[in-house]
Amino acid sequence: MIEMQKKAESKYSVRESSFRYQPRLPLGKQKVFPLHIEHLDVERILQRLLKEDLTTFNGEKSICAAHKLHAFPAKFPPQLPRLFIQELTNPGECFLDPMAGSGTALIEAVLLGRHAIGVDLDPLASLIAHVKSVPSNLSQCAREGYKVLQQARKRTPLSIHNELSHQYTPQSLEFFRYWFEENTITELFTLSQEIKKVKDADIRTFLQVVFSSMIITKSGGLTRARDLAHSRPHLDVNKKVKQNAFKVFTENLHKAVESLEDIVNAPGSAVIVRSDARRLPLQSNSVHLIVTSPPYAANAIDYIRAHKFSLIWLGHPPKILTALRSKYIGSELRSSNLEFKSETANRVIRNLQRIDKGRAAVVAHYFHDMEAALIEMLRVLVVGRAAVLVVGSSTIRGIEIKAPTVLAELADSIGFKVIGMAKREIMRNARMMPVSHNSSRNGIEARMHEEGVIGLIKPGQ
Numbered sequence: 306m307i308e309m310q311k312k313a314e315s316k317y318s319v320r321e322s323s324f325r326y327q328p329r330l331p332l333g334k335q336k337v338f339p340l341h342i343e344h345l346d347v348e349r350i351l352q353r354l355l356k357e358d359l360t361t362f363n364g365e366k367s368i369c370a371a372h373k374l375h376a377f378p379a380k381f382p383p384q385l386p387r388l389f390i391q392e393l394t395n396p397g398e399c400f401l402d403p404m405a406g407s408g409t410a411l412i413e414a415v416l417l418g419r420h421a422i423g424v425d426l427d428p429l430a431s432l433i434a435h436v437k438s439v440p441s442n443l444s445q446c447a448r449e450g451y452k453v454l455q456q457a458r459k460r461t462p463l464s465i466h467n468e469l470s471h472q473y474t475p476q477s478l479e480f481f482r483y484w485f486e487e488n489t490i491t492e493l494f495t496l497s498q499e500i501k502k503v504k505d506a507d508i509r510t511f512l513q514v515v516f517s518s519m520i521i522t523k524s525g526g527l528t529r530a531r532d533l534a535h536s537r538p539h540l541d542v543n544k545k546v547k548q549n550a551f552k553v554f555t556e557n558l559h560k561a562v563e564s565l566e567d568i569v570n571a572p573g574s575a576v577i578v579r580s581d582a583r584r585l586p587l588q589s590n591s592v593h594l595i596v597t598s599p600p601y602a603a604n605a606i607d608y609i610r611a612h613k614f615s616l617i618w619l620g621h622p623p624k625i626l627t628a629l630r631s632k633y634i635g636s637e638l639r640s641s642n643l644e645f646k647s648e649t650a651n652r653v654i655r656n657l658q659r660i661d662k663g664r665a666a667v668v669a670h671y672f673h674d675m676e677a678a679l680i681e682m683l684r685v686l687v688v689g690r691a692a693v694l695v696v697g698s699s700t701i702r703g704i705e706i707k708a709p710t711v712l713a714e715l716a717d718s719i720g721f722k723v724i725g726m727a728k729r730e731i732m733r734n735a736r737m738m739p740v741s742h743n744s745s746r747n748g749i750e751a752r753m754h755e756e757g758v759i760g761l762i763k764p765g766q
Contacts, residue, residue, distance in 0.1 A: 343395050347691050350392050351724045351760045359385060359729040359758055369412055370564035371437045375518045376533070377407035377430070379598070379606050381695050385729075385758075386410035386596045389693050390417055396572070398593035403582040403682060404634070408434030408575075410596050415573035422592070423577045424585060426633060428621060429517060429612040431579040436514045436565070438575035439507070443562045446511045449503055450558040453512060456502075457495035458551060465491050472498070476623045484528045484540070484614065492550035493520075493527065497618045515561050517615035519553045527553065533611045582634065583677040587685045595682050595692035600635035601699055602671035602706060603664070608633070634674040639666030642673065647714035653706050660702045668706055676715045683720055686763040692721070697731070697756040709757025716761050724760040731756055 367383040386409065390400055396418040402410040405423030407430055414421035415438050423434045469478060469490070481490050493516075500516060503509040520526045521533045527546055530538035580586050582597075600606060609616075609630040616626060631638060643654050643665065650672050657665035682692050694716075698708040709726055717723045731754055 345393065345395070347393060347689060348722075348724060348762055351691050351693075351762065354388060354392055355725045355727040355758065355760050357388070359388075359727055362388070369416060369567050371412050371568050372409060374437050374561055374564050375407060375433045375514055376521050376523060377433065378608070378611070379601075379697075380407060380409050381598045383409055383413050385695060387413040387417070389596050389691070390414050390419060390594060393691050393693075394419055394594045399591060401587070401592040401595045401685065402597045403585055403595065403678065404597045404599055405434050405577070406430050406598070408437045408577070411438040411575050411577070412568065414438075415568060415571045415575050418572035421573060421575040422587065423575065424580050424582055425577075426579065426581055426629070427608050427612060428579065428629075429521075429616055430608070431577055432510055432514050432517070435507075435575075435577040436511050436561075438568065439577065440569045440571070441507050441511055441565070443565060443569060445505075446508050447558065447562050449505070449508050450512055450515065450554075453496065453499040453503065454551060454554060454558075456499045457492070460495040460498075465494055468498075469494055473617070474622050474624075477617050480613075480617055480623060484530060484538075486529070486546050489527050489546055489550055493618055496550060496554055501620070511561070512558075513619055515554065515557050516618070518557050518561070519550060520615050520618075521611060528614060530614070533614055538611060538614070581632075583674060583681060585681045585685055589684050590687050592685045593687050593690050595686060596695075597693075598695040598697075599675060599678070599712075600633065601697055602635055602708065603667050603699070603701060604633075604635055604637050605699055606635075634678065635671055637667050638670045639663065640670035640673050641666070643669045645669075645672055645676070645711075645715065646718035647672075647711050649707050649714055650711045653704060653711065656704045657702060657706075660704065664701050668701060672711060672715070675712055676719065679712070679716050679721070680719050683716075683763055688763050688765050690763060691724075692716075692761040692763070694759040694761070695729075695756055696759060709759060713757075713759050713761075716759070720764070721761040722764045724762055726760070727758045728755055729758055730754065 362382070362384040365384050369383065372383055390410070390413055394400060398419055400414040400419045400421045401424070403424045405411055405425045408423055411421040411423045411434055421438060423438065425431050425434065485493065496516060500509060500512045503512060520528060523532060525531055525533050525538065525541070525544070527548060527550055529540055529544050529546065531541045531544070532538055578586055609626050613623065613626050617623060630636060645651055654665050654669055657668060686692060694712060696709045696712055699706055713723050713726055
């Protein structure tokens with residue numbers, strides 16, 4: 306471990322990140338400046354890229370271990386954003402993912418020497434993306450992690466019960482006792498409280514993500530859940546959690562430090578902002594490329610439902626998380642406005658209304674949310690530069706909502722030039738989708754096997 310700490314030693318300055326909503330965020334000074342700006346024929350390049358293999362990438366593999374730092378549902382493969390970032394920007398230019406998730410695209414932008422900005426409303430996603438894409442002093446992170454571990458081990462179980470009731474709401478305690486065994490609750494509580502005491506904000510964030518990575522795993526980690534990584538957890542009454550949280554924390558701390566070494570030495574930089582893609586805190590005409598993967602409609606991937614298993618431990622009350630869930634793009638809120646400047650959208654809504662007016666209103670709300678996000682993307686993008694959307698569709702009440710086609714039509718209606726749309730097969734294990742190809746269900750699962758890649762350009766005035 307000593308050799309690993311020495312190897313990870315770094316004096317890179319860490320950009321201060323913000324997890325509060327900000328109405329406007331100036332881009333500020335970039336870490337990397339291009340020595341030579343190459344003229345890019347963006348339209349021609351984008352047309353060519355949309356014809357390439359966007360499913361297997363001819364066998365190309367991702368080599369950055371940071372992508373595996375923390376489980377996260379429905380991540381797109383790193384090769385996908387990397388292809389567009391490499392071809393459609395110059396080193397030192399500004400890249401944006403306005404629905405950044407756990408930061409897959411941001412990592413690739415940083416590795417390629419771009420200035421990356423990630424925006425996401427989800428509290429856990431923002432923490433993960435920050436740790437994965439913003440360099441930290443890894444040896445110091447490791448030292449603080451061991452201090453946390455040592456102090457947590459010293460805590461006496463006798464005092465834990467009273468402390469829990471002072472630190473968490475009754476609703477939180479009920480949640481813990483439903484999903485976690487008593488000895489695990491004691492261990493996780495002591496770890497979370499010691500992490501809270503770490504003064505350095507970036508190191509504390511790093512340790513919070515290590516803590517979360519113990520809980521949100523494909524197997525359900527330290528919980529009684531069958532599955533958390535896919536966002537649809539179910540209680541397994543027969544599951545016995547035999548792992549010790551202190552031991553798992555030690556193992557995950559090692560893995561986290563090792564996985565982030567490539568980021569420490571990367572030529573690019575990143576800023577993560579917890580904010581809303583429908584109200585981007587960025588200046589107009591400030592971004593050279595956007596690549597993003599919007600959420601599915603109708604809460605198909607329910608991020609908060611899984612993320613609360615970590616977030617409640619980190620001090621987010623369940624009621625606050627429930628309220629936040631309704632603000633996400635793809636939530637189950639209903640819109641009273643069912644008309645769009647998209648013939649496909651209007652046809653989908655009409656067909657759904659005949660079967661289920663409530664679900665039609667939910668899908669309409671999703672389309673309106675995405676239209677607002679597209680308007681913001683157009684605003685912040687530099688004239689002549691590209692936006693690439695990787696969009697999954699779904700079948701709701703037997704009606705295909707045709708999300709890629711709808712979003713392309715909405716983009717055209719607000720002023721984007723639509724260059725084209727490609728289809729790619731979803732490699733389910735890599736994308737971490739909820740169900741298998743053999744599913745006979747008639748819901749969102751029925752269309753989780755392919756997605757559209759939409760290429761857009763902001764035309765000149």
